[in-house]
Amino acid sequence: MSEKRKSDARLALVTGATRGLGMAIALALKAEGYRVIGNHHRHTAEDDALEHDTGLVIQGWDVSDYDACRE
DSSP: OOOOGGGOEEEEEEETEEEEHHHHHHHHHHHHHOOEEEEESOOOOOHHHHOOOOOEEEEEOOOOOOOHHHH
């Protein structure tokens, strides 16, 4: 069986991924081989440390704002 290419990886967007249940879900998906983007309302300096520690990609935008989601 061929090794899975990065472009074949499944992608998950997890809202509220910087703490609690959202983080647990994001880490579980990452452990299952997903590329995970974690989201929360605002990107903070702590997010950079969290990205480094967990390997998750953390982005901040308001998911209730259509234009912010589209951007």
